[in-house]
Amino acid sequence: RYGYHGKVVRLMFCNISGCLTDGRVLMSGSGEDMVAINTKDTVGIQMLQSEEVEVVLVTSSVDLLNSVLVDKLAKRAGCEVAKVGEEPLKDLKLVLERKKLKWNQVAFMGNDKVDVSCLNLAGLSAVPSDAPIVATDAAKYTCRNVGGSGAVREFGEYILLQREKAKMKQDRIDTSSK
Amino acid sequence: RYGYHGKVVRLMFCNISGCLTDGRVLMSGSGEDMVAINTKDTVGIQMLQSEEVEVVLVTSSVDLLNSVLVDKLAKRAGCEVAKVGEEPLKDLKLVLERKKLKWNQVAFMGNDKVDVSCLNLAGLSAVPSDAPIVATDAAKYTCRNVGGSGAVREFGEYILLQREKAKMKQDRIDTSSK
Amino acid sequence: RYGYHGKVVRLMFCNISGCLTDGRVLMSGSGEDMVAINTKDTVGIQMLQSEEVEVVLVTSSVDLLNSVLVDKLAKRAGCEVAKVGEEPLKDLKLVLERKKLKWNQVAFMGNDKVDVSCLNLAGLSAVPSDAPIVATDAAKYTCRNVGGSGAVREFGEYILLQREKAKMKQDRIDTSSK
Amino acid sequence: RYGYHGKVVRLMFCNISGCLTDGRVLMSGSGEDMVAINTKDTVGIQMLQSEEVEVVLVTSSVDLLNSVLVDKLAKRAGCEVAKVGEEPLKDLKLVLERKKLKWNQVAFMGNDKVDVSCLNLAGLSAVPSDAPIVATDAAKYTCRNVGGSGAVREFGEYILLQREKAKMKQDRIDTSSK
DSSP states (O other), X not given: OOGGGSOSOXXXXXXXXXXXXXXXXXXXXSSOOEEEEEHHHHHHHHHHHHTTOEEEEEEETTSSOOHHHHHHHXXXXXXXXXXXXXXXXXXXHHHHHHHTOOGGGEEEEOOSGGGHHHHHHSSEXXXXXXXXXXXXXXXXXXXXXXXXXXXXXXXXXXXXXXXXXXXXXXXXXXXXXX | OOGGGSOSOOEEEEEIIIIISOSEEXXXXXXXXXXXXXXXXXXXXXXXXHTTOEEEEEEETTSSOOHHHHHHHHHHHTOEEEEEOSOHHHHHHHHHHHHTOOGGGEEEEOOSGGGHHHHHHSSEEEEOTTSOHHHHHHOSEEOSSOTTTTXXXXXXXXXXXXXXXXXXXXXXHHHHTO | OOGGGSOSOOEEEEEIIIIISOSEEEEESSSOOEEEEEHHHHHHHHHHHHTTOEEEEEEETTSSOOHHHHXXXXXXXXXXXXXXXXXXXXHHHHHHHHHTOOGGGEEEEOXXXXXXXXXXXXXEEXXXXXXXXXXXXXXXXXXXXXXXXXXXXXXXXXXXXXXXXXXHHHHHHHHHTO | OOGGGSOSOOEEEEEIIIIISOSXXXXXXXXOOEEEEEHHHHHHHHXXXXXXXXXXEEEETTSSOOHHHHHHHHHHHTOEEEEEOSOHHHHHHHHHHHXXXXXXXXXXXXXXXXXXXXXXXXXXXXXXXXXXXXXXXHOSEEOSXXXXXXXXXXXXXXHHHHHHHHHHHHHHHHHHTO
16 A cells, blocks of 8 residues: 555565574484574564565575475465575566566565675665674665574564655655645 | 462463573474473572462464474473463453452563563563563563573562562561551 | 692582573474583583593483483583482582592582572582572682583683692692791 | 695685584484584685685594584585594694695684694684684684684685785785886
8 A cells, every 4th residue: 555655665585594594504414404483583574464565585595494494484484485596686586577576665684795786776675783794784774683583573673664754754745745 | 478468479471482482493394393491491480389479371373383382381391371362461361360360460571562561561571681672661670681591580580579579568567557 | 639638629510401501401392302512511521521520410300301311411421410309419418428528629510599508618619601690699700601602611621720729839838848 | 826826725624513513512312413504604615615715624533523413514514524633733734735735725713722733833723702712812813703603604704805915915016026
């Protein structure tokens, strides 16, 4: 219902590794890998979804995550997944075309060098507080929380707050132009 | 034995996710989920129980915890569990009615938006130091410890200290009115 | 070889839960519990052993650790275990009698209320930096490290440093009395 | 292609325990051990490899890591492993001879007493921020990150930056001497 303003976020891309998780993968000699996700963050994802912001998780070929684990995480978080190669921008462009969305309608959360072009292009963008400096420099917002401990939820709240602000501004313009 | 003052805490509700745990759930592709609880906190729960404060763990439908894991945690912590929906207040009211207790006899530990009404109503209430601001604003006490690392135990000590203070005050009133 | 001074530490008691570990136990619905110990700390234990300080791990009945896991941890750390009840002092006294040692030859690392009497009695004593205040108040040394992340090793270095100092002092006395 | 300067890093030795991991090993009563490594660090290793710096992981006989787990970690990180005894210097010398490299072409990341001689000898050397003081004193660079959470990647960036600087300096010398 905010779509006609053309400026509000409709989709959030979120790196799994380092944003939804803290980047760590637990390994044993012969057993399955394990990673941790946080209820705080999945609640944040639900907040966005209930406000009509779609959340798409992003996983890259350099991540330590295998395909089965990625699918499990996505299912638990209730999100679609986009698997990207060494240039996430290229792959995510296709996702946006398919969904008929523009980069200014997108919020992007990343945490490394490969994410820089997307952090620059997206209408809103963020990194967890423990991201390497190259990513932090490109992001419009730096979370106070580290990856895997509420950074996704914090950015979710930020997105909804910006949307609320944009809407209030538009309402004032609508009112004063009557 | 403090019941006749009508003001002292007889029951503590405590969120599992984010209070007894740090909110994280470890997942593998096909294996069981794992969560961590801390001896510090289970010792704190035993302290409360030995001082006749019942501890009831609270788990919500949005938590990442399945029913089997919740039951295991409750068993290990030696507590009853209350499973709540999107409005914890509604479900916990029924628990209090069944136990013939009032909100001013209750200590509540929560860590998110859905907990705000309970944090407001309870005689004593607290959040871990890493709770979102919306919950922190509603709580009467903010722990120095984060969830899963002693926040439950810290609140337990706070509860017993408040009870001790209330009892000393009452003793002074009783004495001066003789 | 320092035994004739009668004042130097020959034995270190060390709580498993909260000192050698961070107090957390990872649980799943039906699988085995897991706890983490740190190479830093096991290296510290080896340092003490190679300087003829015996290390005995202590586990209490209120810990969340089952017997199989305790035995595994002790084996990996290369230590004997003392299983204590609600009054560690009582049980550890028997260990000392059996080993013909006095409390002033003992270093004790604990992290909770039940450890207070041992923290007071031992020649040297310490708590990790995240111990509850009641234990910290009784300890002669407070580690900069938290439990499970090098506190045991830090106390080990402290013990060896104190021993070195005591030895140097004794050497000066021996020299000046010639 | 920088080899003819004779001063630039061609190889990085990196301790697994405490550098690539945080030193912790998760154990259960009868199951397999688990350790965590971080995507941030494996991305850092790939950065070095793509710039023709070989990365060799180092594991010592006192580490809590069994052979199967070490091999798994090395495979996932895409590195060769050197297993060392109580004097890492002795064993790593052989590796360097085999690879026809000198210590001034080596970057070394360690975190304990046994690493001191290698930290001193290597052209570049670093410790994670949570290393014991004895190792920190010997290292040329102290990371801002702790072990297992980006320290390896941080040192990798440092190595590449130093190389870039050395190259620019050489270019200036080459230019001015024409």
